[in-house]
Amino acid sequence: MTHGADDSSARTGNPVRGSVEAHVLANLGLLASLRPQVYEPHHEVLKRELDVVRLEEAARRQGLESIRMDPLVRVLQDESRALGFFKNMSSRVLYLDRATTNRKHLTRRILARHDIPLARGLEARDADGLVEAFRAIGPPVVVKPVTGSGGTGVVTDITSLDQAHAAAAPVLAAGRGVLVEEMVHGVDLRISVLEGRSVAATLRVPANVVGDGRSTIAELVAAKNELRSQSDYLRHQPIILSEEKDRFLAHQGLTPASILPAGQRVLLHHVANLSAGGDSYEVHPFLHPEITALAERAASFFSSSLHAGVDILLERLDAPLDEQRAVVCEVNLNNEMPMHVYPMYGTPVPLDELELAAHWRVESTIPAHTLREESAPGAVTVHMDEVTELARPSYRPPAPSPSDGHALGATLRSLDNEYLLATFRSIDTDAEFAIPEGGLIHRRDGGNEQAAERYDRTVLAGEVGRNPSVMHRYARASGIRVMARHRLRSGQQERALELAGKPWRHWLLHTPRADGSTRTVRIESGDQLEEHWAAVEKSRATMVETPFDPACVLLMDATTLLAAQLRVPLTIVGDGRTGLGELVEHHVAARRAHAPLASLTTRLNTPELLTSRHLDPGTVPAEGEQVQIGRSPMLSDGAATVGLNALPWPGLAELAARFVGAIGSDGVATVAFVPRRRDATNATWALWRYHSEPPLALFHSPLHGPGYDPYPAIARRVLQGPTRELAVI
Structure with missing residues (x-):
């Protein structure tokens, strides 16, 4: 158990001897009274689904109703309120906290700001930075990606620059940074903190076997895997005898065919994670109070989550902090609750019951009526002539971009960053602002630095926006029509x-x-x-x-409508003189000269557009004749953005508010509706898309119609909203 070795994908550059075995054996000596647990399998689900399935069962035992949105998403509700879960993260968990805990360098800066003990480490973004970090920290070191989970890409016990370059190369080549940290030897402890109090703790011990004087190592592994197979959690994580483990055994003068003396324990590697075949011991009663207090402090800085799993490397479970080396490695908001429900040794902790009870006590829950179809507002109907009139394009030559001074071809995110930074600087002239991470805003004022998130979205809102299937089920449960x-x-x-x-x-x-x-x-x-x-x-x-008609996109601040616009499939209006090919070229040229749409225009090709619709580029449409070239209101298909002074269909704002309310997100998002036709002239609006991190430049500068400047409202929201304090570097 060495710092950074937290998954089966971690690789050991050189075997670490002596200290690891000594720490493991010393701590296991404290736990000699713990007996193996025997379970009966109940759940034929994937490991990643077990969290939400256990929560669902706990909810039903409490008389709550469960709505299944997805294998990983549930809504639990009673007659008055509801609460959504993505895995075991509730609908109140902010993306800000998920993003900062998923980015190891930001977790370090938050913990360091509050004097939490950490391994010495430096971030490197390129090969030169890697060399500087390696020399500053000194071998042996651990190299790990700054983002990611499950230990993927983690390499431990690196003693040379060549090894460091080999470990970092795949990550740096992918455009990501790495952390170079000192190697800390100790035992691997996961403490679960709920409502500010530690309630469970798992000691993770590398895969190992104990001899009985008769069985080979391979036979002992098979027996242990049989024990693991009875657990709904551990059956997904067997011990696998690989070439790497064979080499590890060879360093000890052993092979899988070796017979161990009775009572002799042999480690099969130094990776402590359970997914690598590690043993789990539920050890909360054995912990020194200072260790649990350290975990509680570390979890407290990510306040939107009622629970967190804090990973600590330390020498002794029962010793105070001033008598040993102990460092916090990670804080996990998706903290694998079943780890404590299904320990191999020790008393299981009903963390599913405890977490559900804690989440159900919070006030920021969803009114249950928003997820009851019978209480939904009626369908919002529309006469297609209304949409056609608002979406009517006008012939015009290529115009200068309405975003003068901004680079054509810049991505929508780059434009948003540029506009937003300018707005921040006009509102708060004393601070410096930067946007180094996707969606995260850094504000520095003198010796203080904070991280915030522009959309104030929740983790669950992000999953709904990412997964169309979940979006559809949320809409149907809310009584909202969908495609x-x-x-x-x-x-x-x-x-x-x-x-x-x-x-x-x-x-x-x-x-x-x-x-x-x-x-x-x-x-x-x-x-x-x-x-x-x-x-x-x-x-x-x-x-x-898929829609063929214009879409109406609503920009929402929680349940409040900020702006609306149409996304109109590529349509041209004839002038009686110009051929279709030239008219389409005019449209494409106008998009290329328009900063928000320029980056979405590079793949538009006039001949291909016309061929796909079986149209002759030489055909001359009559004056005023509309010809729809595009097949959808997607911007990548050539659709135009048309700003609206007001929303002609107020019922859409009510539907959008109901939908975002059902998700439980108070953030900024877009909700898109499209007409679902009943005949040639009549339609009912249906939900098409939900975007929890929408590009705002499209509303600021539409291709046609009035624009809306969302950046002052976004900037004020960020400056007044939740932040996380960072150590200044």
Whole structure:
């Protein structure tokens, strides 16, 4: 158990002898009274699903209703209120805390700001920085990516620059930084803190076996794996005898065929994580109070989460901090609750019951009526002539960008950063601002520095925005109409053809490829579907209804509407003189000269656009005639942004507020609706997309119509909202 060795993917440069075994054996001597636990399997789910399944079971025992949104997402509710969970992170956990704990260098800076003991370490962003960090820290060191989890990319016991370069090269090549930290030898402890109090602690011991004088090491491993297989948690994490473990045994003069004397314990490697086959001991009663107090302090700086798992490396479980070396390694908000529910040794802690009770006590819950379909507002209908009139494009030559002075072709995120930094500097002239991390804002004023998050979103809101399936289920549970999604398997061709043949419906057919990627084709007729059905018969597919008409996108601040705009499929208006090819070129040129859309225009090709619609570029539309070239309101398909002075359909704002309220997020987001036609002229608005980190420059500078400047409101929200204090470097 060495600093940084926290997953089976971690690699050891040189075997570390003596001190690791000594620390392990000394602490296991304190735990001699703990007996192996025997479990009966109950849950045939993946390891990552076990958190939310256990919470769901605890909720049902308390009489709560559960709504399944996804294998990893549940909503638990009673008659008056509800609470969402992504894994075991509730709908109150801020992305700010998740982002800072996922970025190891920021976790270090937050903990260092409050004098939490850490291993000495430095961040490196390139090869030169790696050399400087290695020489400043001195070998042996650990190299790990600054972002990531599960120990992926962690390399321990590095004693030379060549080893350091080899460890860091894949991470640096991917454009990420690494941390170079001193190697700290000790035992690996995970303490779970709930509502500011430590309630459980797991000692993680590297995979090992104890001899009985008769069995080989391989047979002892098989027996231990049989014990692990009875646990819903540990059965996913068997001990695997690999070449690496063979080499480790060889350094001890052993092989998998060796027979150990009775009572002799042999480590199979030094990686303490349970996913590498490690043993788990529930040891909270054995801990010195100063150790639990250290964990409680470390967790307190990430206050939106009621619970956290704090990883500590230390020499003794029962010794005060001034008598040993102890450092905090990580703080985990997704802290694997089943680790404590299913220990191999020691008394299980019902952390599922404890966490649910704690979360249910908080006030920031969701009114249950927002997730009851019968209490939903009625459908918001629209006459398509209203949409067509507002979306009518006007012929114009290429115009200068409405964002003069901003680089054409810059990404939308870069433009947002530029606008937002300028707004910060105009509001707070005494501070310095930077945006070094995606979505995080750093403010420095003299000797103080804080990190904030621009959208004030929650972790659950981010998952809803990332996962269309979860978004659809949230909408349906809230009584909000959505674009259709259908899962198809072999033998369902008749059903699929029925869907493809429905009038006013367009579809995207998603089928998996052998390499794990997804193949997407547009389906506008039964004939097209039949051409691609062979791929469905081989595997499975999803047919997703896709809009053909303009979308209405609402920018929301929690449940308050800030602005609205239309996203209009590429449509041109004839002048009676100019051919289609030239008219489309005018549109594409206008987008290229428009900063917010320029980066989304690079792949637009006029001949391809016209060919896809079977149109002749030489055709001259009559004056005033509208020709829709684009197939969707997606900006990447050439759609235009049209600002609106007011929202013509007030019921949409009510639906958007209901949807974000059901998620429980008070942040800034966009909610997009599209007309779902009943016939040629009448439609009902349906939810299309939800974006928890929307590009704001699109509202600031639309291609047509009035703009809305969101940056002052965003800046004030950031300056007045939650922050995390950072050590100044």
